[in-house]
Amino acid sequence: MRRTHLAFGFVLIGLWAVVLESMAVTVALPAIASDFAIPASTATWVVGMSQFIIVALLLPMAALGEAIGIRRLYVIGLLVFAVMSVACILTPSFAALVIARAFQAVGTAAVMSINFALARVLYPSKSLGTAIGIMATSVAIATTAGPALAGVLLEISGWRAVFLLMLVCSVIGGIGAAILLPPNQPSNRRYDLQDAVLVALTLVCVLYVLNGLAAGWSRGMIAAAAIGAIAGFVRLTRVSRGKVGAVFPLDLLALPVFNLSVVAAIFAFAAQSVGFIFLPFYLVLDAGLSPMDMAIVLSVWPFSTALLAPVLGWMSDRLPAGPIGAVGLFVFAAGFVLLALMPPDVGAAGVALRLAACGIGFAAFQTPNNRLVMLSAPPDRSGAASGVISLARQFGRALGTAIAAVLLAAAPAGATTAMTVAAGLALVGATAAVLRARAIRDRTAH
Structure with a gap:
């Protein structure tokens, strides 16, 4: 049981890394805009694009975790996140930062998609609620403390230090998870890449509609995205009906x-x-x-x-x-x-x-x-x-x-x-x- 609790602690540290991915970086946007001499509206791409990628990949990543094993996906996700954190720290230009953030979002989606599944792997049903409650507390603390930590790091060392904090959390969480998480058997189901792409595109359309309504984007583009979302859901319903382990559940x-x-x-x-x-x-x-x-x-x-x-x-x-x-x-x-x-x-x-x-x-x-x-x-x-x-x-x-x-x-x-x-x-x-x-x-x- 001690090993289980320790493994869960490392899962929470990894979860901190991906929560900081959005909360702390948002605070760093003014400094990023100033450093690269770009408008504030352009700097928001560092966060906005990441949101689209994460939402698009949550269900495809969850299905991939079932196919290859959620422990393996979790460790790979944190590895990708850590490598891209290094890329963000060393980036020479804003364009390179945006590209690094895009790949970092892939790692974030991998971790976020299976964090509750990891709790179910580690704890029996009679303790699952307690584990999920502790996870909620950890996320709430990270959400509250993230902007404050980012502000301190910005004051001391600049915006690149924010990514250094994320790097440290992801490395610690990834190493601990790789050593302590129990191996779980993959389903050995064939991963349907075509369905995964369709799910991702459909979810992007839905998110575009919601963000477009909030930001006052082109009505024509919003209407086109809405049509794409409806068509995608209709198609997914047809291809997923009766399919075991479908990407669209x-x-x-x-x-x-x-x-x-x-x-x-x-x-x-x-x-x-x-x-x-x-x-x-x-x-x-x-x-x-x-x-x-x-x-x-x-x-x-x-x-x-x-x-x-x-x-x-x-x-x-x-x-x-x-x-x-x-x-x-x-x-x-x-x-x-x-x-x-x-x-x-x-x-x-x-x-x-x-x-x-x-x-x-x-x-x-x-x-x-x-x-x-x-x-x-x-x-x-x-x-x-x-x-x-x-x-x-x-x-x-x-x-x-x-x-x-x-x-x-x-x-x-x-x-x-x-x-x-x-x-x-x-x-x-x-x-x-x-x-x-x-x-x-x-x-x-x-």
Whole structure:
């Protein structure tokens, strides 16, 4: 058991590397733009392009992990990530940096697609919720601390030091995982490269539509991408039906507990994204907080999630996870309602209490929900289930960003409306969670 815990610790270190990949690099964008004398809008390609590649490859990488073994894919993914971190550190030009980041995103997708599957390999079902809760805490800490660490490194040594931090985490995580992770048998199923390419192109089209709506891109291009996404999904549904281990996991999405959990996750992350985008505007423009006070108040949300995720994971191993997740989403929605009803003079403490309700509710939903998704899939489909969890998070955030952009265009200071919309999104997720509880009862009865 000691070896198992140590192996899991190295998995978390590797996960830190890929979380920093987006959070820390975003903070470094102004320094990168200044160093290469490029416009800020051009510098955002370092992050934006990476997002497209990661989303496109999550399901193909998950299927590849099942085919060759998730331990092998995890180590290879961190190796690619580490090598490309070195390339980013040594890059002589912005174009070379963009290319290195593109290949680094491939490694990120490999790691993100199977991290929950690794937890299932390491721990039995009775402990899986606790492991997933610890993983959620680790991600929350990395998400919160990443920008601060990046800021310190930028101040001391410049933007290349940010990639050095990612390199160190990926090397430590990769070596530890290679030594300590137990070997798992690959499925020996043939990897369908044609389906993998189709899945990637379809997901890129969906993400383009969501980002295009958020950024006001060409309507013609958005319409073309939407048509491509629909055509891709229709084709994938046809070729994946009845296929064992398909890249597009139609076999898993046909399971009521699985698909309702995924729907709940998408809407929960969409609500979270709307809140994260609008709250800084409200706290600075309406509540009159300084940027420092705003940062402290906003940290209450991820801190609450990080603190409670392991506890709620432990509870989900011992109590029915479905009701816990449903109650969590109702608390999450209630937090947004309280934010929408805030009086103008509520003060920082009042906002913090409401954000704590959001963080607690989200933690109560996320960990039990991820546990249900993983355990509703057969063991040999753990890679695909893990990939779907990561994909739901990415698409939920993209959907929330698109909704927030529409709201900002309609009413730039409409925080009350935004919090009401976020509450509505959370309630849609809660409805899916309630329906899931009914599906679990029906499955148990049979």
